[in-house]
Amino acid sequence: MLQASVDIDTGEALTERQKVVLDAALRLLVEEGDHLTMTAVARRASCSKETLYKWFGDRDGLLTATVQWQASKVRVxxxxxxxxxxxxxxxxxxxxxxxxxxxxxxxxxxxxxxxxxxxxxxxxxxxxxxxxxxxxxxxxxxxxxxxxxxxxxxxxxxxxxxxxxxxxxxxxxxxxxxxxxxxxxxxxxxxxxxxxxxxxxxxxxxxxxxxxxxxxx
CATH class of the missing domain: 1.10.357.10 (Tetracycline Repressor, domain 2)
Structure with missing residues (x-):
């Protein structure tokens, strides 16, 4: 698995555009379950697959960032x-x-x-x-x-x-x-x-x- 290009714990490291992309990935997980693809996320978030690969590395990197983004909503x-x-x-x-x-x-x-x-x-x-x-x-x-x-x-x-x-x-x-x-x-x-x-x-x-x-x- 490639290392994601963003490292999220509290969500502060994310740009607003990256948050939009991860929210789109979360919505797709709700709607489609394990059929999540880079193509589907790019289409839903109106961005290119190249941008997704640049930010997150690969599908596992995107999933990792998605989980981190959801967990970051639990504040300490x-x-x-x-x-x-x-x-x-x-x-x-x-x-x-x-x-x-x-x-x-x-x-x-x-x-x-x-x-x-x-x-x-x-x-x-x-x-x-x-x-x-x-x-x-x-x-x-x-x-x-x-x-x-x-x-x-x-x-x-x-x-x-x-x-x-x-x-x-x-x-x-x-x-x-x-x-x-x-x-x-x-x-x-x-x-x-x-x-x-x-x-x-x-x-x-x-x-x-x-x-x-x-x-x-």
């Missing part, structure tokens, strides 16, 4: 490591949880994950690995520094950041993603998502909140 609120308090830590975790629930419940993410699962079982291409590396694993890399900052500020207690992240991820997701992938029509309103984000964050803090120290919970 930056925290001040030196002045971190419980309120700012809680706000950062709630924002992450809310954004992630909005992303995984979108038609584009549902379609993308369904295609990735089918490809992973068939060995058709690397889309499953692409979704893991640039979706779930990328989100872990972005949130773990917040968790580590919470530990340094004596707001959190854990020995393994990965285990703490997995717990938080599980509290946020619950059975939502698998139900959506299986066709359950959950009514996830903004209010419901906000409530779920607050609840998951409070549950996480109850499990990992520091019980002692100057800033203990």
């Amino acid at each position: 609120m930056p925290v001040d490591r030196k002045g971190l308090d419980l309120a700012s830590l809680t706000a950062s975790l709630e924002r992450f949880a809310s954004d992630w629930l909005k992303v995984i419940s979108s038609d584009t993410s549902i379609a993308l994950n369904r295609v990735a699962v089918s490809h992973a079982s068939s060995g058709k291409d690397d889309l499953g690995a692409i979704v893991l590396e640039n979706g779930r694993f990328a989100l872990a890399r972005r949130l773990k520094p917040v968790l580590e900052a919470g530990r340094q500020a004596e707001l959190l207690e854990f020995s393994d950041a990965e285990a703490a992240f997995r717990t938080f991820f599980g509290l946020v997701a619950r059975d939502v993603q698998i139900r959506l992938l299986l066709g359950d029509r959950l009514e996830l309103t903004d209010a419901a998502i906000g409530g779920d984000a607050v609840r998951a964050t409070q549950q996480f803090l109850a499990l990992y909140g520091a019980k002692t120290g100057p800033q203990g919970l």
Whole structure:
């Protein structure tokens, strides 16, 4: 696989034109599933295939950038490591949880994950690995520094950041993603998502909140 010419994590590296192209690719994934081609994306986005190859390298590079662009919509609120308090830590975790629930419940993410699962079982291409590396694993890399900052500020207690992240991820997701992938029509309103984000964050803090120290919970 050729390396994509753009490197996306938060979406800031993309031009507005590239965002339009990736949105077009996402819409095609929703409409056509695994029949995504460079030609179809170029036609939908009104650009040349040469431009796509220049920006993304090849089809896998385009898929990687598409997954990264979707994952970049889950924002991690930056925290001040030196002045971190419980309120700012809680706000950062709630924002992450809310954004992630909005992303995984979108038609584009549902379609993308369904295609990735089918490809992973068939060995058709690397889309499953692409979704893991640039979706779930990328989100872990972005949130773990917040968790580590919470530990340094004596707001959190854990020995393994990965285990703490997995717990938080599980509290946020619950059975939502698998139900959506299986066709359950959950009514996830903004209010419901906000409530779920607050609840998951409070549950996480109850499990990992520091019980002692100057800033203990």
